[in-house]
Amino acid sequence: MNLHELGLRLLLLILSxxxxxxxxxxxxxxxxxxxxxxxxxxxxSLLYVFTKVEIGVGIGFGLFAIFSILRFRTKAFTINAVIFLFVCMTLSILDVFFPADKYFDLLLFHGGIIIAYFLGTFRNVKYLSSFELTLDTCDFPNLDESKMRKCIAERIPFEEFKYKIISVNAVANEVKVEVFY
Incomplete structure (x- = not known):
């Protein structure tokens, strides 16, 4: 892969x-x-270097170990972030290893992945986030739907929400609910 080809592939990756x-x-x-x-x-960059340098199985296991440690030592990513990372890594792997004489095919792969990613982001989900809320059972002793909704609405800043009862602890007089907003 010459410098011109490397630059074109890198530019395609950056744009994608x-x-x-x-x-x-x-x-x-x-x-x-x-x-x-x-x-x-x-x-x-890493894969480009690996195509120029002979590597052994040990380096592959070492990289796997590094990525595993990073995964368990960092905060958990959202599903969207993981998908974005996977797509970025896939595109970069395609750019490095795809044959030089098949640029049109490479462009089709990039375009197809971008279009599929774009279409996949359209979702009909009304409530994207949630949190747990602990409430006192004294506020609603019979767990009436309207009283429960009113009690939750007084404690959160959102007008539209949905909730789900996680647990009722009669000993501690508390109800745990998950609120979706």
Missing amino acids: ILILFFISNRRKSETLNPLFMIIGLCTF
Whole structure:
């Protein structure tokens, strides 16, 4: 792979990742960190180096161990973030290993993945986030639906919400509910 070809593949990867990033962040309720885009570029660079240098099985196991440690030592990512990272890494792997004489096929793969990603982000979910809320059973001794809804509405700043009772503890006089907003 010469410098011109490397530059074209890197440019295609950067454009694809930018498009995916802006598709992912068009909703204000959940946004991705811009540094997630660097993971695709790092994967591209790492794989490019691996194509130029002979590596052994030990390095592969070492990389697997590093990524495993990172996964268990960092905060959990949302599903959207994991999908974005996986797509970025897939595009970077395609860019490095795809045959040089098949640029049109590579463009089709990029376009297909971006279109599928875009279509996959359309979802008809009304409540995107949730949290747990602990309430006193004294406020609603018979767990009446309207009283429960009113009690929750007084404690949260959202007008529209849905809730689900997780547990009722009669000894501690508390009800745990999960509130979706």
